Amino acid sequence: MRTELSERLGIEHAIFGFTPFPAVAAAITRAGGLGVLGAVRYGSAEELAKELDWMDAHVGGLPYGVDVVMPAKKVENVTVAQVEAMIPEGHRAFVRETLARYGVPDLPEGERAGWRITGWMEEVARSHVDVALEHPIKLLASALGHPPADVVERAHAAGVLVAALAGSARHARHHAEAGLDLVIAQGHEAGGHTGEIGTMVLVPEIVAAVAPLPVLAAGGIGTGAQAAAGIALGAEGVWLGSVWLTVTESELASPVLRAKLLAAGSGDTVRSRALTGKPARQLRTEWTDAWEQPDSPGPLPMPLQGLLVADAVSRIQTYETAELIGTPVGQIVGQMTEERPVAAVMDELTRGFERAVARLDRIAAGRGFADRRVATEGEQS
Amino acid sequence: MRTELSERLGIEHAIFGFTPFPAVAAAITRAGGLGVLGAVRYGSAEELAKELDWMDAHVGGLPYGVDVVMPAKKVENVTVAQVEAMIPEGHRAFVRETLARYGVPDLPEGERAGWRITGWMEEVARSHVDVALEHPIKLLASALGHPPADVVERAHAAGVLVAALAGSARHARHHAEAGLDLVIAQGHEAGGHTGEIGTMVLVPEIVAAVAPLPVLAAGGIGTGAQAAAGIALGAEGVWLGSVWLTVTESELASPVLRAKLLAAGSGDTVRSRALTGKPARQLRTEWTDAWEQPDSPGPLPMPLQGLLVADAVSRIQTYETAELIGTPVGQIVGQMTEERPVAAVMDELTRGFERAVARLDRIAAGRGFADRRVATEGEQS
Structure with missing residues (x-):
């Protein structure tokens, strides 16, 4: 070729x-x-x-x-803290409550989100x-x-x-x-x-x-x-x-996620704004579904949404919460x-x-x- | 080939x-x-x-x-009249009001919708x-x-x-x-x-x-x-x-619709339930948009939606209402x-x-x- x-x-x-x-x-x-x-x-x-x-x-x-x-x-001439301050409390509460509903623990003391806003x-x-x-x-x-x-x-x-x-x-x-x-x-x-x-x-x-x-x-x-x-x-x-x-050779850490990917069908993805604020195709999970429910505040625009969910995504991946764990992936x-x-x-x-x-x-x-x-x-x- | x-x-x-x-x-x-x-x-x-x-x-x-x-x-053993009776009045009012807003006239006396439910x-x-x-x-x-x-x-x-x-x-x-x-x-x-x-x-x-x-x-x-x-x-x-x-050779009657099709870009279609009740890709128009607005009652299931909008579609096509006229078409x-x-x-x-x-x-x-x-x-x- x-x-x-x-x-x-x-x-x-x-x-x-x-x-x-x-x-x-x-x-x-x-x-x-x-x-x-x-x-x-x-x-x-x-x-x-x-x-x-x-x-x-x-x-x-x-x-x-x-x-x-x-x-x-x-996103120039602003600190992460300044961007953080733009996130409404209602959105933070929605993330907290959704994670609590699935019993997702906090990250261990001193650990930070692996998925970071800074790269954006x-x-x-x-x-x-x-x-x-x-x-x-x-x-x-x-x-x-x-x-x-x-x-x-x-x-x-x-x-x-x-x-x-x-x-x-x-x-x-x-x-x-x-x-x-x-x-x-x-x-x-x-x-x-x-x-x-x-x-x-x-x-x-x-x-x-x-x-x-x-x-x-x-x-x-x-x-x-x-x-x-x-x-x-x-x-x-x-x-x-x-x-x-x-x-x-994939360094995908979670065996749960790897198994979900191998089991998923072509119809098991969704184009959702829940991860970054812009429509991104990813594995459909109860996490992406939650953002579509009537009680959802709706995703924030980029880059706020990514910052809002960074810790949540990291917690879901660290503890491999089966219902919520996902990743960007195509059909x-x-x-x-x-x-x-x-x-x-x-x-x-x-x-x-x-x-x-x-x-x-x-x-x-x-x-x-x-x-x-x-x-x-x-x-x- | x-x-x-x-x-x-x-x-x-x-x-x-x-x-x-x-x-x-x-x-x-x-x-x-x-x-x-x-x-x-x-x-x-x-x-x-x-x-x-x-x-x-x-x-x-x-x-x-x-x-x-x-x-x-x-749809068996029912008459069109029986199916008609299943359509909520709120939906009929939404169709009437949307057409009125664009000044779409009634069909001439004695004429019926060209697009018929019966074929379904x-x-x-x-x-x-x-x-x-x-x-x-x-x-x-x-x-x-x-x-x-x-x-x-x-x-x-x-x-x-x-x-x-x-x-x-x-x-x-x-x-x-x-x-x-x-x-x-x-x-x-x-x-x-x-x-x-x-x-x-x-x-x-x-x-x-x-x-x-x-x-x-x-x-x-x-x-x-x-x-x-x-x-x-x-x-x-x-x-x-x-x-x-x-x-x-196309017998597409409306020159307005033909011109819209020739002018449309690949991003000018939408997958909408407004025409038949099931998601169908079609030209995006102010008609399909209207069904997505907060005041829309939402499309009915097939075959009710098709029956509900049959006359409306026919009126829009007969009078070539530029903002509303459309057709099923792909990207x-x-x-x-x-x-x-x-x-x-x-x-x-x-x-x-x-x-x-x-x-x-x-x-x-x-x-x-x-x-x-x-x-x-x-x-x-």
Whole structure:
């Protein structure tokens, strides 16, 4: 699966794997894709630097990338305490009461939320960029908006391509105008922050909107057949996030959450504002349901909601409260039915892609008979 | 684009076109696809018979199909008057007041709603089936559930394949167990009644669930590149509905509605219960918005909602009230930017499919450089 873009990045397959876990990102890169490490969970530049040093020691000189969050609505020149003060007491009470109803204990004395608001703030995101550019990264990706002009310039000066996620053609055009090198068209099916438009419609729309910039297809892609579909839509590669959550190398701490992910069907996700304040697809849980009930005060806008629930999410994860524990994940969660090493996922992606293309060839040539199962065979293995 | 299924049906391309308009269905069939005429808008078997006679005179002996609506929740042994009596007065008042606010006149004396509830009732659907099986149809398709066992048997006895739409793997398995011959996997992006799962995820899930039954991909498909994506996902053909609304042959009466469709973007649809009582994707209008407002009594369940709004929809369409006029349509409405004859749409579908497959070939062979625009070129023409 080689495109102009994959050649430019020096990777074997045009497969881009986004993950919050360095071991997973490194394994994706070693398997011939481009591992992209999500930086948002690192509250400090030092933590990120340590993980990127580890990456450098484990990718054998192969290319990788970093993903930062630079929200269009910036949180600048304010302290966390000032943002905290903007949260209404009614919302705090709702969180307390919901957790109490499920008997979720407090965090041990001295421990803080693992999920932090700080990664979402411009100054922290900038420190992530500084650290990332001190490492031999090949791609700087950004969610929730494109990086500011000076960051794009610095990345380009360092020979680093800059990408941003887009859920609409309008967003994609903004990215192109900001001088970005590629756009990740992420459909409604995807995990995390998503828009309304399905991948099938969004990818060709964005390809047309930003041409000649390359586009990656994202949302609903976890197998080689789905990768072939994404490429058929005009993409230069595919961007996968959810599928890595349940790989062997995943550092997902909770066995309860891992089991929930492996058991979930494609209909068990919900696009909810409960996690960050913006609609993000995630596992549907009694926690996301609670925010939809008539007694819910409703989620706050970003970044307040993330700050409001940071401790709650951490408590739910620490104590693995089965009814409430969840994570951002896309509709392909229904396909994630067993733990596999990254290399096995990559192998299925590349072989499944080739099988799907071979079947398309036969159908295009008028020889598509008695072989329609070929493209999907082996996906269960 | 030839598959085992297209061979079995005797069609040149595995392209299935659903439309309420006989002239469009006949043109799809003449262009080498399978035109499927929607029967639900015909209040009587006689009307449908007349249109199918017309089809027979205009398809030159080539195959076509008929689509009936057989809701899982049957409306049997009740009169329209009895169903009418179940509608709360508050809902009637909301409809009256909303129409009054936009100055929509009453229908002329003696005229009735063009959109009728009767097509949704089992006895009418059965009369549609009777008429359809008296014509040389090759496919009987069904939305909102599969036809009852006796209908499937009669169709098979007549050499007619039976298909049903499915928005989840569970529905698809029910269809397979009911002895159907193929399943139409219709994703969230699609126009009309849709589920939550995007086409990218739904198609492979249903292919796996009903194997070895063939599956058609539906939802978000309007170009050859999208058709290639649907086939890449394991489908044996593609099912398109929205794209035909704005073809030259379309009998869509209102120029205002046609202009709205041509101007709409992919984000201008909404999945609303306002039309039938079940979530159906349609053009977002001030009418669908009104049903979401705090003063709305909320849509009634099917079939009450359809009956409640039948006259209103007819009035809005007759007088072409610009703010309120809409129609079921999928997210590909954003690609429908100019009126084209059916033959031009079919030509783009088959050529675009071949271009997409040729590009996939090059990418699979490691020669995917400097040609990534090929698959999308010509889509605007």
